[in-house]
Amino acid sequence: MSRLVILGVAVFSLVILGLAVVRAELLLMAIPLAVYLLSSLYFSPWQPKLEVSRQVSATRVVSGTLVEVRLSIFNLGESIDRIWLEEKLPGGLVLVEGETRLLDSLPSRQSLELNYTVRAERGVYALPVVEVYYSDRLGLVTRRLSYETQDTISVLPKTLRLAHLPIRPPLTHGFNGSIPARRGGPGVLFFGLRDYQPGDALRWVNWRASARQENTLVTNEFQQESAANVGLILDARQESYLSVGQESLFEHAASAAASLAEAFLNAGNRVGLVHYGRYISWTLPGYGKVQRERILNALAQAAPGESQIDRLEYLPARFVPPGSQLVLVSPLLERDLPTLLQLRARRYAVLVISPDPVAFEAKRLPNTQEAHQAIRIARLERQLVLQPLREAGIQLMDWDVSIPFDQAIQAITRGAGRFWAGGL
Amino acid sequence: MINFLWLINLLSALALISAGFLGAGDWRWALGALVSGSLLAGGFFWKRWLANAGFFGLLVCCIYGALLQWPAWQFGLALICSLAAWDLVFFAIRLRPFKDAAASRLPGRHVMQLSLILGGGAGLSVLALNGQFVLGFEAALLLAVMAAVGLAQVIRLLRDRDEPHG
Numbered sequence: 001m002s003r004l005v006i007l008g009v010a011v012f013s014l015v016i017l018g019l020a021v022v023r024a025e026l027l028l029m030a031i032p033l034a035v036y037l038l039s040s041l042y043f044s045p046w047q048p049k050l051e052v053s054r055q056v057s058a059t060r061v062v063s064g065t066l067v068e069v070r071l072s073i074f075n076l077g078e079s080i081d082r083i084w085l086e087e088k089l090p091g092g093l094v095l096v097e098g099e100t101r102l103l104d105s106l107p108s109r110q111s112l113e114l115n116y117t118v119r120a121e122r123g124v125y126a127l128p129v130v131e132v133y134y135s136d137r138l139g140l141v142t143r144r145l146s147y148e149t150q151d152t153i154s155v156l157p158k159t160l161r162l163a164h165l166p167i168r169p170p171l172t173h174g175f176n177g178s179i180p181a182r183r184g185g186p187g188v189l190f191f192g193l194r195d196y197q198p199g200d201a202l203r204w205v206n207w208r209a210s211a212r213q214e215n216t217l218v219t220n221e222f223q224q225e226s227a228a229n230v231g232l233i234l235d236a237r238q239e240s241y242l243s244v245g246q247e248s249l250f251e252h253a254a255s256a257a258a259s260l261a262e263a264f265l266n267a268g269n270r271v272g273l274v275h276y277g278r279y280i281s282w283t284l285p286g287y288g289k290v291q292r293e294r295i296l297n298a299l300a301q302a303a304p305g306e307s308q309i310d311r312l313e314y315l316p317a318r319f320v321p322p323g324s325q326l327v328l329v330s331p332l333l334e335r336d337l338p339t340l341l342q343l344r345a346r347r348y349a350v351l352v353i354s355p356d357p358v359a360f361e362a363k364r365l366p367n368t369q370e371a372h373q374a375i376r377i378a379r380l381e382r383q384l385v386l387q388p389l390r391e392a393g394i395q396l397m398d399w400d401v402s403i404p405f406d407q408a409i410q411a412i413t414r415g416a417g418r419f420w421a422g423g424l
Numbered sequence: 425m426i427n428f429l430w431l432i433n434l435l436s437a438l439a440l441i442s443a444g445f446l447g448a449g450d451w452r453w454a455l456g457a458l459v460s461g462s463l464l465a466g467g468f469f470w471k472r473w474l475a476n477a478g479f480f481g482l483l484v485c486c487i488y489g490a491l492l493q494w495p496a497w498q499f500g501l502a503l504i505c506s507l508a509a510w511d512l513v514f515f516a517i518r519l520r521p522f523k524d525a526a527a528s529r530l531p532g533r534h535v536m537q538l539s540l541i542l543g544g545g546a547g548l549s550v551l552a553l554n555g556q557f558v559l560g561f562e563a564a565l566l567l568a569v570m571a572a573v574g575l576a577q578v579i580r581l582l583r584d585r586d587e588p589h590g
Contacts, residue, residue, distance in 0.1 A: 003514065006476055008578055010483055017487065025490040025499065028552055032504050032545030036511075038574075039541045041581060082530075084522065103518070103525035105533070137537050139514055141581065 004140045007037045036138065044136040045143075049077035052130050052147040060154045063122045063255075066096060067153055073132065074111040081105050081137035083112070090125045093118040093153070120155040122254060124301050127151040156296040157255045160406040162263040163413060169349040171323025172226035176268065185224025192221045227268045229285060231320035232261055234299070235330030236277025237307040242357050244364050249331065250304045252355050252401040257329045259405055260353070261295045264327075272319055273298055278305025282319060322347045329353045334385050341392050351395040358382055359400040426519060426531050430468065430512035434461055437505035441485050444494045444502075457485045464506075468513045479510040500549055504542050511538055 011033045018026030050073055057068035071087065084103035089095060098116030106112055130149055135142040172179055176186075184191050193209055196217035209218040234257045241250040257273070264271045265288065272285030273295045283291075283298045320326065326348045330336070344350050358378045365371040382398075389396050399408050438461045445454040460481025467475020486503045515534055519525050559567070 003476065003510075004581075006480065010480075014487070021491070023490065024553075025496055026487065028496060028500060028549045029486060029490060029503050031549045031552060032500070032507060032542060035545035035548060036507060036541055037578075039544075041578070044581070082518075084518075084525075086521070099522075099524060101522050103522040104528060104530060137534065138511060138541070139518060 002140075004037075004040070007033060007140065011037055037140070040136045040138040040140040043081060043138075044141040045078060045080050045134055047077065048075065048080055048134060048145070050075055050132060050145060050147075052132065052149075054127065054130065054149050054151055056127070056151050056153060059152060060156065061120060062156050063158045064119060065155075066117050066119055067093075068115070068117050069127070071114040071130065072111050073106065073113075075106045075108055077108065079105070079107045080134045082139060083132060083134045085114070085130065085132045087114070087116070087130075088128050089118060090128070092121045092123045092155075093125055094121075120153055122155050122157045122251060122300055123303070125153045125155070127153070154297060154300050156300045157251075157258040159255070159262045159296075160259045160404065162259050162406050163410045164267070165260075165263055165409070166413065167228065167230070167325050167349065167351065169228045169230075169323060169325035170347055171321065172228045173270065176226065179226055179228045179267075179269070180223045183224050184221040187222040187225045189223040189225075190220060191223035193218050194221050195219070227270060227287075229320040229324035230264045230269045230271045231285070231324060231326045232257055232264075232271060232273045232295070233326060233328045233330070234273065234275035234302060235328065235332075236275045236302050236304050237333075238277065238304045239307070240331045240333060240357075241304050242361055244361065248304075249355050249357055249360050249401065252399075252405070253329045253331075253353075254299050254302055256353055256355070256399070256405045258296055258299050260327055260329070261299075262292060265289075265292050265295075269325075271295065274319065275299070275302045277303065277307055279308070285320060320348075323349075325349045325351065327351045327353065329355075331355050331357045332385055337385065337388055340389060340394060344392050344394055349395075351397075352389060353397045353399060354386070355399050355401050356382070359402065363402065426512055426516045426535070429535065430509045430516060431465075433505045433509035433512060434464055437461070437482060437502045437509060440498055440502035440505065441482065441489060444489050444492075444498055445485075448492055450492075453485060453488060457482060460485060464509060464513060468516060472514070472517065475510060475513045479506060482506040496553060500546065504546055508538060508542055 011030050014026050014030035014033070018024070018030065052071070052073050054072075055070045058065070061067060069087075071085075073083070073085075082103070083106045084101070086102075087100040089100060096117045096119050099114065100116050102112060102114045104112055127149065130147040132145045132147065133142055134145070168180060170182075172182075180187070180189055184194070193206055196205060196210075196219045200219045204220045206218045206220050210216065234253060236250065241248060241253070243249070257275075261271055261273065268287070270285045270287055271291060273283040275281055275298065281298060281302070283294050285291075286294065326343060328340070328350065330352065332352065332354050340350060340352070358375060362371075362375045362378075365375065386396060386398060397409065399405070403411075438457060441457040442454040445451070445457065460478045462478070463474045463481060464478025467473070467478060483503065483506065486499045486506070489499045489502070512535075515531075519531065525531075
């Protein structure tokens with residue numbers, strides 16, 4: 001019950017009771033209460049005119065960046081004895097500095113400011129409606145004003161600069177890129193020999209080979225390097241991922257997908273993204289910086305959710321034609337195997353980046369005999385899932401997320417040529 | 425500061441009420457006042473409605489004390505202390521989430537305004553206790569009209585109270 005009502009009831013009860021029993025003491029008791037009540041009503045602000053504005057230092061940042069928010073209230077009307085507000089930060093924004101609450105008085109033609117700094121994790125955050133409360137000097141009459149503001153902070157996943165990824169999908173475009181296209185043309189990799197044709201540069205003439213021929217010059221031919229279609233697929237099914245405390249395996253997967261997208265786009269490829277969790281969301285393939293923004297925005301919004309998709313085969317893999325490069329970022333479930341093998345059979349070059357859930361969880365388990373045994377069994381089960389993929393020629397990276405993605409992928413591309421050559 | 429002030433006021437109110445009841449040999453009402461005081465204090469630490477219940481309990485104790493023919497200054501002072509404690513408990517609750525506000529001028533201003541209002545109320549009570557005047561019919565009628573208008577204003581305010589603006 002409101003204090004105002006309690007006080008009103010008390011005053012009227014005392015007056016009526018005093019009159020009923022004809023006792024002046026009761027009427028006297030009502031006087032301080034009535035003075036308190038009336039002074040509160042008299043000084044109560046009726047229609048304050050406030051101008052509320054919120055400024056955000058950046059609306060589009062990379063995960064972990066600090067964002068400064070400045071909220072100011074300017075009083076265009078009469079003085080307000082007590083005014084307060086509280087910014088309720090959406091989950092994922094962590095207060096680093098400053099206060100999100102403010103209580104003060106606000107004289108006419110003056111302003112109040114609330115400054116705070118938040119650290120944002122990957123996601124898209126809509127800052128809430130500003131709700132300003134004000135009351136009289138005794139706090140009996142409280143009212144609320146709401147101000148709609150459309151402040152959104154998009155926090156993109158962190159991208160790491162990756163070394164050149166030597167993918168070799170069967171299908172390439174005519175545009176120049178970095179992928180060996182299995183056909184002769186301008187390039188730097190030796191491809192073969194052919195008869196000299198007028199117009200060929202003399203420095204490309206292979207004199208040793210020409211010496212073995214009669215009246216024929218032989219020229220070196222180089223492999224053309226072209227761009228390719230790359231379909232990035234990010235698994236966002238809740239059941240695929242583990243979360244331990246504040247850390248989620250999905251964040252590593254999203255960050256890896258962002259890094260891969262940037263690396264492929266920088267190499268001149270045509271890249272599209274599909275992420276499937278609660279729903280399927282796709283970004284149609286494209287080139288360049290605009291496409292990079294599209295993909296990073298899509299990844300900022302990606303969140304693991306209960307999936308309606310039971311099997312991967314329902315994925316719209318046809319958004320890149322057969323012969324293209326598919327890159328799946330997923331911890332993998334056993335039932336995903338047939339679909340991956342099927343994609344491989346349809347001439348897709350498939351690369352699977354699989355954040356290792358066993359290694360992720362193992363580091364957080366107690367150092368006991370039972371835990372070791374459980375980890376060993378889990379590893380064996382995982383190997384049983386991964387082995388058929390390797391045998392089918394699918395490139396696979398079993399990624400322990402404690403190693404940064406750029407280092408992990410660099411170690412593999414440098415140390416194991418077999419890995420990239422496999423299946424092509 | 426506020427956290428001490430409400431406690432001091434509450435203890436003063438309890439001392440005055442308990443002394444009155446114990447002086448009259450009525451320990452049950454003294455116990456009732458103590459329970460009401462505890463409820464008021466509980467409002468600060470737990471749920472706000474406890475503070476309202478506690479204030480209401482202290483008010484009932486004061487009314488009963490008045491009906492028992494206590495000295496007028498004693499129950500009046502007890503009531504004013506209860507009202508101050510009740511107000512300051514809510515003010516302290518309001519300040520609690522705001523770190524900066526406790527250090528600002530707001531608490532000092534509030535205490536000063538509350539003192540003035542309650543002092544004014546007490547002064548008016550003293551005036552009313554000591555002053556005697558005879559009202560004619562016209563003056564009584566004018567007072568009745570003013571009371572009706574005041575009541576209408578209070579009801580209007582109560583109805584508008586929670587309506588959002590802006």
